[in-house]
Amino acid sequence: MPTLAEAPPPLAPPEPAKPPRKRGRFTPYWLLLPGILWLVVFFALPLVYQASTSVQTGSLEQGYKVTWHFATYWHALAEYWPQFVRSVLYAAAATVLCLLLGYPLAYLIAFRAGRWRNLIMILVIAPFFTSFLIRTLAWKTILADNGPVVHALNTLHVLDVTGWLGWTAGDRVLATPLAVVCGLTYNFLPFMILPLYSSLERIDGRLHEAAGDLYARPWTTFRKVTFPLSMPGVVSGTLLTFIPAAGDYVNAELLGSTDTRMIGNVIQTQFLRVLDYPTAAALSFILMAAILAMVTLYIRRAGTEDLV
Amino acid sequence: MAVFTWLKRRLVVVAGLLTLAYLLLPNIVVTVFSFNKPKGRFNYEWQHFSTDAWQDPCGVADMCGSLGLSLQIALWATIGATALGTMIAFALVRYRFRARGAVNSLIFLPMAMPEVVMAASLLTLFLNMGAQLGFWTILIAHIMFCLSFVVTAVKARVMSMDPRLEEAARDLYAGPVQTFWRVTLPIAAPGIAAGALLSFALSFDDFIITNFNAGSTVTFPMFVWGSAQRGTPVQINVIGTAMFLIAVLFVLVSMLVTRRRGHQKA
Numbered sequence: 001m002p003t004l005a006e007a008p009p010p011l012a013p014p015e016p017a018k019p020p021r022k023r024g025r026f027t028p029y030w031l032l033l034p035g036i037l038w039l040v041v042f043f044a045l046p047l048v049y050q051a052s053t054s055v056q057t058g059s060l061e062q063g064y065k066v067t068w069h070f071a072t073y074w075h076a077l078a079e080y081w082p083q084f085v086r087s088v089l090y091a092a093a094a095t096v097l098c099l100l101l102g103y104p105l106a107y108l109i110a111f112r113a114g115r116w117r118n119l120i121m122i123l124v125i126a127p128f129f130t131s132f133l134i135r136t137l138a139w140k141t142i143l144a145d146n147g148p149v150v151h152a153l154n155t156l157h158v159l160d161v162t163g164w165l166g167w168t169a170g171d172r173v174l175a176t177p178l179a180v181v182c183g184l185t186y187n188f189l190p191f192m193i194l195p196l197y198s199s200l201e202r203i204d205g206r207l208h209e210a211a212g213d214l215y216a217r218p219w220t221t222f223r224k225v226t227f228p229l230s231m232p233g234v235v236s237g238t239l240l241t242f243i244p245a246a247g248d249y250v251n252a253e254l255l256g257s258t259d260t261r262m263i264g265n266v267i268q269t270q271f272l273r274v275l276d277y278p279t280a281a282a283l284s285f286i287l288m289a290a291i292l293a294m295v296t297l298y299i300r301r302a303g304t305e306d307l308v
Numbered sequence: 309m310a311v312f313t314w315l316k317r318r319l320v321v322v323a324g325l326l327t328l329a330y331l332l333l334p335n336i337v338v339t340v341f342s343f344n345k346p347k348g349r350f351n352y353e354w355q356h357f358s359t360d361a362w363q364d365p366c367g368v369a370d371m372c373g374s375l376g377l378s379l380q381i382a383l384w385a386t387i388g389a390t391a392l393g394t395m396i397a398f399a400l401v402r403y404r405f406r407a408r409g410a411v412n413s414l415i416f417l418p419m420a421m422p423e424v425v426m427a428a429s430l431l432t433l434f435l436n437m438g439a440q441l442g443f444w445t446i447l448i449a450h451i452m453f454c455l456s457f458v459v460t461a462v463k464a465r466v467m468s469m470d471p472r473l474e475e476a477a478r479d480l481y482a483g484p485v486q487t488f489w490r491v492t493l494p495i496a497a498p499g500i501a502a503g504a505l506l507s508f509a510l511s512f513d514d515f516i517i518t519n520f521n522a523g524s525t526v527t528f529p530m531f532v533w534g535s536a537q538r539g540t541p542v543q544i545n546v547i548g549t550a551m552f553l554i555a556v557l558f559v560l561v562s563m564l565v566t567r568r569r570g571h572q573k574a
Contacts, residue, residue, distance in 0.1 A: 028403035032411060035392035035455060039414050042452040046429035053432045101327045108324030122559045123328060127335055129509055129555030133532040134548035137540060138334035141341065141352045189331060239420070247422025250515060254536060264424045264516075271428055271520065277435075284428045291422060 054281035064277065076282045080266050084290070087262040090177065091246035094184035098192040098241045099234065101185065106196035106233070107226075111205070124193055132187055136254050139183050143173045143255070175257035183251035191240040199233030200226070235302045243291055263287055335552050342545035349539025361542035365550075368541040371531055375547065378528035381443070382512040385450035389511075390504045392451070393458025394496075400459070401466045418456045426453065427520035434521060441523025449521045450511040457510065458503035465499025498566075 058064035109120050153159045154171050162168040167178040211221040249264030270280035345358035366372035434445055477487040515529040
């Protein structure tokens with residue numbers, strides 16, 4: 001299924017090789033107008049509204065007014081910094097796990113699967129079409145307190161170790177950080193596998209042979225040839241997992257407890273239940289700024305030093 | 309020791325298959341539990357085998373209604389996003405104009421933004437406008453977040469297209485309209501189809517943005533979310549299993565079709 005494999009967006013779209021030709025002078029603007037207008041009105045403008053909401057004061061009954069009350073940001077940070085830190089930690093853990101788990105599978109599909117390639121590809125993509133909420137709820141069954149997984153982990157004394165590390169509590173997995181990270185990893189794994197696969201697939205197999213001819217052992221070949229060449233996939237895969245994972249609140253809500261609330265949960269509660277719009281808007285802005293800052297730093301690092 | 313060397317040689321294959329198992333485990337559990345007959349409200353523990361839920365998939369109040377609504381929204385969102393996105397993709401690949409960089413970043417940003425942020429900001433817009441939350445606000449939101457994915461998919465396809473094919477058509481005295489319908493569109497079709505398929509899947513499955521902008525309207529993901537608190541009916545597993553099977557079937561068929569086309573070309 002090559003069409004779907006192309007689906008995840010390459011994060012830095014390459015420019016076309018040939019300079020586009022000139023035809024009607026206004027044609028491109030007419031083509032762009034409806035779609036761009038849609039994005040300006042329903043994507044960019046809302047961000048402006050949100051910025052203005054975050055510096056308003058007032059109450060739901062008397063209405064809100066813009067008073068440039070920046071203290072909302074400090075209050076929001078002071079009160080909810082644990083949730084911010086937790087979101088970044090969980091998302092980072094899930095991203096690393098996705099990379100560790102996803103790389104072998106992407107490698108398998110790209111180089112080792114042979115005639116099974118299409119079947120494995122289908123099995124990676126098809127879960128996309130089953131509601132992710134239903135699949136996340138299934139983890140409740142899998143990780144249930146008296147289920148086989150928890151039983152096995154208990155017998156092997158794994159839960160003693162993870163409990164000591166603070167990832168689990170007592171002899172259970174559900175409602176602990178481990179369950180939330182497990183759910184996040186699961187949910188965003190395909191977003192890691194597909195970009196990895198598409199960048200691995202482009203690698204010329206003869207490079208592996210050449211490395212072998214030069215007496216490189218398989219591990220050296222991987223470290224010096226395959227992995228560096230797959231860096232574009234690694235970068236877009238990690239971004240496609242980290243960004244949505246940091247803003248997610250579904251996994252923390254369904255698989256976690258009040259001790260595992262992420263910033264997404266706070267924003268959702270503030271917006272939809274507490275109806276404290278300024279605080280919610282400020283939190284959402286801080287999240288956006290933090291993620292943009294981290295992503296910019298990461299792209300700059302991964303794009304220059306690590307690529308060569 | 310024999311096991312150790314065997315494992316070492318097939319490390320990638322074994323690790324890859326384990327990941328695949330991790331990826332498919334929930335689907336297997338969903339399928340198995342669609343044949344469960346639960347005691348009480350929650351379908352988390354296996355009791356005994358029954359096909360009740362499969363015989364009566366719409367037996368739960370409001371579930372199939374929400375499913376229909378989600379399908380409807382996904383269909384309209386796909387049509388809207390595909391039309392708007394394809395136009396943008398063509399403009400970006402085929403023309404050089406000022407503000408190209410700005411347009412490119414405007415397309416890229418929604419894909420790089422956490423969903424909660426988009427959801428929350430869109431809600432502040434709707435609240436400020438005094439818009440009635442419901443079908444239309446959901447549709448507007450879905451078209452917005454699907455748009456960028458369509459542009460990316462179509463752009464990739466149009467960019468790899470040989471411009472000489474269109475020149476050839478013009479040399480053979482095809483008008484611009486004829487060239488577009490007979491040459492350009494058929495070549496771009498797989499990209500457009502991929503974008504449309506992705507839009508449909510994204511819209512149908514979206515929970516976070518819908519949760520903020522739906523008001524009291526209940527789409528299928530929102531029904532599932534609500535049922536997680538009340539107790540999930542077995543029928544949800546039936547729908548989940550059916551969706552998985554339909555997706556597998558759909559992908560298989562589309563693969564057979566592309567393979568046959570490939571043979572014709574060769």
